Amino acid sequence: MTGRWIPPREAQNGGVTVGVQLLVPIKPLHLAKTRLRTERTLPEEHAELVTALAMDTVLAAATAERVREVLVVTSDPALTHRFRELGVEVLPDSPRAGLNAALRHGDHLLGERGTKVRIGALQADLPALRGTELDGAIAEAGSERSYCADRQGTGTTLLLASAGEALRPGFGTDSAAAHHESGAKALLGSWASLRCDVDTETDLRAAEELGLGSHTRKLPRGNESRPSRSEIGCSGMM
Numbered sequence: 001m002t003g004r005w006i007p008p009r010e011a012q013n014g015g016v017t018v019g020v021q022l023l024v025p026i027k028p029l030h031l032a033k034t035r036l037r038t039e040r041t042l043p044e045e046h047a048e049l050v051t052a053l054a055m056d057t058v059l060a061a062a063t064a065e066r067v068r069e070v071l072v073v074t075s076d077p078a079l080t081h082r083f084r085e086l087g088v089e090v091l092p093d094s095p096r097a098g099l100n101a102a103l104r105h106g107d108h109l110l111g112e113r114g115t116k117v118r119i120g121a122l123q124a125d126l127p128a129l130r131g132t133e134l135d136g137a138i139a140e141a142g143s144e145r146s147y148c149a150d151r152q153g154t155g156t157t158l159l160l161a162s163a164g165e166a167l168r169p170g171f172g173t174d175s176a177a178a179h180h181e182s183g184a185k186a187l188l189g190s191w192a193s194l195r196c197d198v199d200t201e202t203d204l205r206a207a208e209e210l211g212l213g214s215h216t217r218k219l220p221r222g223n224e225s226r227p228s229r230s231e232i233g234c235s236g237m238m
């Protein structure tokens with residue numbers, strides 16, 4: 001895909017930039033979303049799936065009125081190329097630095113630019129995301145540090161810093177509780193598309209029921225008829 005998608009919004013309100021800058025972290029493709037991989041998954045198929053999930057997430061987030069800009073944080077060269085082709089800014093990450101380190105790094109880089117913006121983090125695996133639901137969550141957050149839990153209630157799909165503050169990400173196991181303990185307000189709206197992060201096949205089916213974005217929707221599904229990687233003599237890491 002080529003061509004610019006949607007330019008960052010330049011709205012200003014008394015010198016303060018309006019809207020949230022959302023950081024979307026993505027692991028290198030061969031390391032990401034291991035729970036969606038089976039023995040039968042080909043490396044290039046897996047890379048396409050992870051890319052499609054992230055593209056649908058980023059493109060949907062960019063349609064939200066309350067989002068000024070979406071920035072991908074990754075060290076993956078193919079992802080960097082794909083997103084830059086779309087006109088999405090990509091911030092560099094150091095390989096294997098970890099999710100929270102990647103987000104702190106992105107927050108720091110944006111802070112160095114000196115614009116007074118509100119920072120948030122959005123998971124890259126929300127392929128059914130609707131911009132209107134993201135808008136609803138940002139509206140409910142008001143100016144407070146806030147988080148949106150995933151549909152299981154344990155993880156976090158969206159973290160918003162309060163305006164002018166650092167993000168202080170606490171992603172990882174039980175991050176919803178960690179963000180709650182850090183003083184963030186729980187966002188309680190019933191935004192199914194914002195809560196449906198995709199870690200497993202079951203999650204992917206749930207996202208499918210909500211309506212997948214166009215990149216994920218067009219991928220072939222099901223690989224039961226194909227021989228497994230060991231059957232065709234593949235070994236080692238993807």
Ligand SMILES: Nc1nc2c(ncn2[C@@H]2O[C@H](COP(=O)(O)OP(=O)(O)OP(=O)(O)O)[C@@H](O)[C@H]2O)c(=O)[nH]1
Pocket residue numbers: 025026027028031032033034035036073074075093095096097098099102123124125199
């Ligand atoms: N830039 C960056 N992103 C990361 C890093 N670690 C995790 N992420 C991203 O953070 C998001 C949340 O992570 P998970 O939902 O656990 O996804 P995952 O680690 O790819 O999936 P599993 O291998 O199944 O655990 C995903 O979009 C990851 O790609 C990192 O070190 N750097």
Ligand SMILES: C=C(OP(=O)(O)O)C(=O)O
Pocket residue numbers: 099150154155156157170171172173174175176197199
């Ligand atoms: C890292 C997280 O994602 P997941 O629970 O989807 O692995 C998180 O929610 O903090």
